[in-house]
Amino acid sequence: MDHENRDWLKRVHSENEQLKCTGDSHAAVHQALGVLIARCHTPPDQGYEILGTMARHLEEDLPALAAEIIQWGLGQPLRPVVERELRTLAARR
Numbered sequence: 001m002d003h004e005n006r007d008w009l010k011r012v013h014s015e016n017e018q019l020k021c022t023g024d025s026h027a028a029v030h031q032a033l034g035v036l037i038a039r040c041h042t043p044p045d046q047g048y049e050i051l052g053t054m055a056r057h058l059e060e061d062l063p064a065l066a067a068e069i070i071q072w073g074l075g076q077p078l079r080p081v082v083e084r085e086l087r088t089l090a091a092r093r
Contacts, residue, residue, distance in 0.1 A: 025063040032066035035073030039092045050089045059087055 029051065036047040051069070055062040058081060065082070072078045078086065 002049065022066075028063050028066040028070065032069035032073075035069050036090075039073060042088070042090060050086070053089055054082070054085050 026087075029048075032051060033044060033047045036042045036050060037044060040047075042050060051062065051066065054060070055065050058065070068078065068082060077083075
């Protein structure tokens with residue numbers, strides 16, 4: 001395999017990895033939305049708004065915050081700062 005083909009293959013592999021990560025992030029956000037719908041009785045559009053607002057207010061990465069919400073849905077406690085923010089935002093709805 002020549003140098004040009006190796007470079008092309010590396011780029012394709014890198015792009016594929018980026019797409020996989022993006023897909024995983026979207027899946028986590030959708031799953032967290034399901035948790036908010038079930039546990040907070042939040043309509044989907046408001047659930048997305050809550051997740052985004054929480055991530056901004058807490059200066060957190062949205063996929064990481066979504067992962068924490070998913071774990072909460074599975075019975076794990078939320079960090080106190082996340083729980084306070086969620087209660088505040090959910091109460092406004």
